[in-house]
Amino acid sequence: MTSAVKVTGVTHVYVTEERATLAVQDIDFSIGQGEFVSLIGPSGCGKTTLLSMIAGLILPTAGGVEVGGEPVRGPSSKVGYMLQQDYLFPWRTIEANSWFGLEIEGRLTPETKQSTLELLDEMGLLRFKDYYPTQLSGGMRQRVALVRTLATDPELLLLDEPFSALDYQTKLQLEDLVLRTLRAKKKTALLVTHDMSEAIAMSDRILVLDPNPGRLRRVFDVPADIRSASPLLARELPSFHGLFREVWQEFGGESDADR
Ligand code: ADP
Ligand code: MG
Numbered sequence: 085m086t087s088a089v090k091v092t093g094v095t096h097v098y099v100t101e102e103r104a105t106l107a108v109q110d111i112d113f114s115i116g117q118g119e120f121v122s123l124i125g126p127s128g129c130g131k132t133t134l135l136s137m138i139a140g141l142i143l144p145t146a147g148g149v150e151v152g153g154e155p156v157r158g159p160s161s162k163v164g165y166m167l168q169q170d171y172l173f174p175w176r177t178i179e180a181n182s183w184f185g186l187e188i189e190g191r192l193t194p195e196t197k198q199s200t201l202e203l204l205d206e207m208g209l210l211r212f213k214d215y216y217p218t219q220l221s222g223g224m225r226q227r228v229a230l231v232r233t234l235a236t237d238p239e240l241l242l243l244d245e246p247f248s249a250l251d252y253q254t255k256l257q258l259e260d261l262v263l264r265t266l267r268a269k270k271k272t273a274l275l276v277t278h279d280m281s282e283a284i285a286m287s288d289r290i291l292v293l294d295p296n297p298g299r300l301r302r303v304f305d306v307p308a309d310i311r312s313a314s315p316l317l318a319r320e321l322p323s324f325h326g327l328f329r330e331v332w333q334e335f336g337g338e339s340d341a342d343r
Contacts, residue, residue, distance in 0.1 A: 085116070085117065086117075086152065086153035087114040087115060087116060087117075087150070087153075088115050088116060088117045088118075088119065088151070088152060088239065088240055088272035089113075089114060089115040089138060089149070089150070089151055089240060089272065089274065090114045090148075090149070090150040090153075091111055091112060091113050091114065091134070091137075091138070091147070091148075091149050092112055092147050092148050092149075092150075093110055093111075093112060093146060093147035093148070094108065094110070094111045094112075094134070094137060094144045094146070094147035094148070094149060095108060095109050095110055095111075095144060095145050095146040095147055096108050096130070096133050096134075096137060096142065096144055096145050097145045098133075106297040107130045107133040107297060107298060108130035108133055108134055108293075108297060108298035108299070109297040109298065109299050110147070110299065111134065111147070111298070111299065111300050112300065113291055113300060113303070115272055115274060116272075117270075117272055118267075118270050118271070118272055119272055119273075119288050119289065120263065120266065120267075120272075120273045120275070120286060120287050120288050121273070121274050121275070121287055121288060121289045121290070121291060122274075122275045122276070122277055122282075122283035122286065122287040122289075122290045122291070123135075123274060123275070123276045123277075123290075123291045123293065124276075124277060124278065124279075124280060124283050124290060124291070124292055124293070124331075125278075125292060125293030125294065125295065125298065125301075126278070126295050126335070127278065128295060128296075129293045129294065129295040129296070129298040130293060130295075130297065130298025131244070131276040131293060131298070132244055132276065133298070134293075134298070135165070135242045135244055135274065135276060137149050137156070138151065138156065138163065138240075138242060138274065139156075139159060139163050139165050139242055140156045140157065140158045140159045140160055140163070141159060143157075151163060151239070151240055152239055152240075161189055161236055161238065162238055162239045162240060163238050163239070163240050163241075163242060164185075164233040164234065164236060164238035164240070164241045164242070165233065165241075165242045165244070166226075166229055166230060166233045166241065166242070166243045166244070166246045167229075167244050167245070167246065168244060168245040168246060168248050168249050169249070170217070170225045170226055170228065170229040171229070172217040172225055172228060172229065172232075173217070174216060174217055174218060175216075176216075176217075177213065177214050177215065177216060178204070178209060178212050178213050178214070178215050178216070178217070178220070178228050179200070179201070179204065179213040179214065181217065181228055181232060182200045182203070182204060182213075182228060182231045182232050182235055183196075183197065183200055183232075183235065184232055185232055185233070185235055185236040186200070186235055186236055189236060191236070196235070199235070200231065200235045201213070203231045203234055203235060204228075204231055206265065207227040207228075207230065207231055207261070207265075208227070209224065209227055209228060209231065212224065221254075222249060222250050222251075222254065223250055223254035223257065223258055226246060226247070226250065226258060227258070227261070229246070230246075230261075230262060230265070234265070234269070234271075238271070239271065239272060240271070240272045240273070240274070241266060241271050241272070241273045241274070242273075242274050242276075243262075243273060243274070243275040243276065244276045245276055245277055245278070246258075246262075246275075247259060247277070247279075247282065248277070248278070248279070255282075256315065256316050259282060259285065259286055259315040259316075260314050260315050260316060262286075263286050263314075263315060264314075275287065280328060280331050280332065280335075281319060281328065282315070283331075284306060284310065284318070284324060284327050284328060284331065285310070285315035285316075285318040285319055285324070286315050287306050287311075288305075288306055288311055289303060289304065289305055289306060290303070290304040290306065290331065291303055292304070292331065292334050292335070301334065302334050304327065304330065304331060304334075306327065307323050307327070309321055309323055310323055310324055310327070
């Protein structure tokens, strides 16, 4: 079976007039169809750079990326991207924001509009469809961003810290909603987070990156009992705490304040 994502020997150097920054070096991993994988590591270790290469927004300096068995040469509708900030347009209603991706891909039809309304309904947002983004809470806005991302029906979702600006309770609710939705729709996902609990509670596998330059340090398989529990209940399992300690040690307990 072809991998959903295949990253082979990927290195990226940012070149500006002042300097060259080796952001990530010689990274290899693949993600299976329908798998949920998290990428964790301290800030500046190259997580966003890796996601941008998988999304085709920047090209690797060396190595290659494949999505769905095809080399990535630029942005594609096979990949959906969700960020920490929702980037909803304030002058568009929730419904019109949800269509945005379909509109720029020239795929807005009565049928795709209808399936977008169904997604809004699944996210509990249908009755807010005529509202504007400023009238919604942060968690609701991220749900709209998820609808907009799913509306174009991508095979792969790239999630770059989508929960990190939310309060703890909203974050737990959204983790649960996102995981249930992506599993039900059999989507493949790669989540970037600096929250180890979130990575353990949501993922099938966790990739830990080393900083300066970003290299793949270790891969953890998440045990079945955690994977089959909801992100909220997973946090109460004994195996969760065991894995948390292991992942923490891999980080060396390092915090931003030490660097
Ligand atoms: P993370 O998402 O893990 O915080 P990034 O991928 O954003 O890390 O950054 C990795 C490294 O590349 C950092 O040293 C950062 O300063 C550098 N970097 C990121 N984007 C750019 C850019 N556009 N130009 C130059 N350097 C960059
Ligand atoms: Mg980042």
